[in-house]
Amino acid sequence: MKLYNYFRSSTSFRVRIALNLKGLDCEYASVHLARGEQREAAYRALSPDGLVPLLDLQGVPEPGLLSQSMAIIEYLDEVYPQPPLLPPDPLGRSRVRALAQSVACEMHPINNLRVLKYLAQPLGLNEEQRAAWYNHWVVQGLLAYEQRLRELQAERAARALPPARYSYGDAPSLADCCLVPQLINGRRFGLSYDALDIPLTLAVLQACLELDAFRRALPENCPDAPPV
Amino acid sequence: MKLYNYFRSSTSFRVRIALNLKGLDCEYASVHLARGEQREAAYRALSPDGLVPLLDLQGVPEPGLLSQSMAIIEYLDEVYPQPPLLPPDPLGRSRVRALAQSVACEMHPINNLRVLKYLAQPLGLNEEQRAAWYNHWVVQGLLAYEQRLRELQAERAARALPPARYSYGDAPSLADCCLVPQLINGRRFGLSYDALDIPLTLAVLQACLELDAFRRALPENCPDAPPV
Incomplete structure (x- = not known):
């Protein structure tokens, strides 16, 4: 491949x-x-x-x-x-896909390189306006993501299950594959997560980054990344 | 439900x-x-x-x-x-999902109501600039969609299969569920498809709109649509 x-x-x-x-x-x-x-x-x-x-x-x-x-x-x-990167049951699968799509359809597309470039030219927005644009969509998206995680934790608590370690359950899923790059990207754009009330989301990030599979995939660990 | x-x-x-x-x-x-x-x-x-x-x-x-x-x-x-709305084989499923996502991740999110509203306020873009924005992303996306349909038709031709009636094969799929609303939405924004070289895409639209399932789902046939 x-x-x-x-x-x-x-x-x-x-x-x-x-x-x-x-x-x-x-x-x-x-x-x-x-x-x-x-x-x-x-x-x-x-x-x-x-x-x-x-x-x-x-x-x-x-x-x-x-x-x-x-x-x-x-x-x-x-x-x-x-x-597996998706759970076995249809409802669980739909939950994981919805989390992934909340990143892939609501946050990322509005903020990728080509959109930000178009805002600069031809639209002529300055850096501050572009940063406000980026933050607007990502903050809104992350707060919704956090709320979904909260609901999923409440569902688990109702079934006497301990809190999930990752976005959905105790193993990384398609949702985490989408969430982590979004969070890492946001850091590069200067987004401060400390000011946001998203503790569950940040705990998932930390749990993922403890895994070699996520760390090796980080931008700075890629062959085309500029030398540090 | x-x-x-x-x-x-x-x-x-x-x-x-x-x-x-x-x-x-x-x-x-x-x-x-x-x-x-x-x-x-x-x-x-x-x-x-x-x-x-x-x-x-x-x-x-x-x-x-x-x-x-x-x-x-x-x-x-x-x-x-x-x-079924997805084919049985993994490669076919990935093709249908990719077509669906090319609408749902590359075209729709950049042009939905909340984004267009943000362009108006706070960004203060006028109607012409907003229309140019809309057209830019949708035209680019539809030309890519057409190119993918062309490649899929070529693959079918190589296997001596007749042209597909829908985006993928002879039955409507998840891809058509995403494509048709995008095309109908574009019409509302005044996008003229005649000027675009997307014959395969438009043939799929026509085939879909011959089906009752698509026609009943049209915006104007919904209970909350304003009376004509």
């Missing part, structure tokens, strides 16, 4: 975590977004929208070029079921 | 289509977004992010309040497998 990705791309980061959790080896192909490599003809031939990540299965177990991070992770989970 | 939704909401529209395709009866609960009902305490108690749609299972087959349209549709597909 070969993953076309970029060290700072949150969506690439999601797939790197999933590959690591599954223990899958994968060649790292850098597409340098800041240098515009995603717009070059060679990459556009692979990805019509010029987006990363893109997973080339290279025939293992079948030929295929997969796009969209959540779809890639669900494919990996179906083909390599251990350890 | 009870669906909290709004006639003009594209994400609500997706779930209405899926419910119709599955032949499931569902109570329609209107949350009038333009009047701000999603911000009222009664709804916020159900939905921490104040988003529609929300599906209350009401104990059938289990208690549960489900959020995020794609997660809801996958739940319905797992619990009510006929007719």
Whole structure:
């Protein structure tokens, strides 16, 4: 397998975590977004929208070029079921997918590189306005995420279960693959989580970052990251 | 079941289509977004992010309040497998999910009501700038969608299969549940598809709108739509 990705791309980061959790080896192909490599003809031939990540299965177990991070992770989970990244029951699966999508559909798309660039040019917004934009959507999204975690903890408490260690239950899931990159990205944009009342969300972040699979996937640990 | 939704909401529209395709009866609960009902305490108690749609299972087959349209549709597909909204093979499933997510993660979030409102206030963009914003992301997204359909048709041709009638194969899928509301929404914003080179995408739209399940889900056919 070969993953076309970029060290700072949150969506690439999601797939790197999933590959690591599954223990899958994968060649790292850098597409340098800041240098515009995603717009070059060679990459556009692979990805019509010029987006990363893109997973080339290279025939293992079948030929295929997969796009969209959540779809890639669900494919990996179906083909390599251990350890599972979704719970076995439909309701649990819908909860995990909803958490993942609350990041992937409500927070990330409004704040990715191409949107922030458009705000700068042609819209001419200054840095302060762009930071306010970023914070507005991410803060709103994280407070909702926290509220969902609170509800899930209450459901567990009602069944006499201890608090979950991760977003959903005691093992990392698709939801954590999406949450952690969003939180790490927010830090880079100077978002201060201390001022937000999101203790459950931050506890999940900490639990995830204790795992080698998450740490190895961090932007700074990627081959295309600039040397420290 | 009870669906909290709004006639003009594209994400609500997706779930209405899926419910119709599955032949499931569902109570329609209107949350009038333009009047701000999603911000009222009664709804916020159900939905921490104040988003529609929300599906209350009401104990059938289990208690549960489900959020995020794609997660809801996958739940319905797992619990009510006929007719399937995802193909049986992992690669096909990843293709359908990727098409759905190319709408749900690349086009819709950047253009939904709350984002367009923020562009107006506090950012102070005029109507022309907001229309240019809308068109920029949707046109880019639809051209990429068309390119993916072209690739899928080429794959089918290589296997001596006739062109697909819908986004993926000969039955409507999760991808069509996402595509059709996006296209209908774009029309409302004055987007002219004739000027775009997206014949395969428009053929899928037409095929879908020949189905009662899609037509009944149209905004104008919802109980909270204003009388014509």
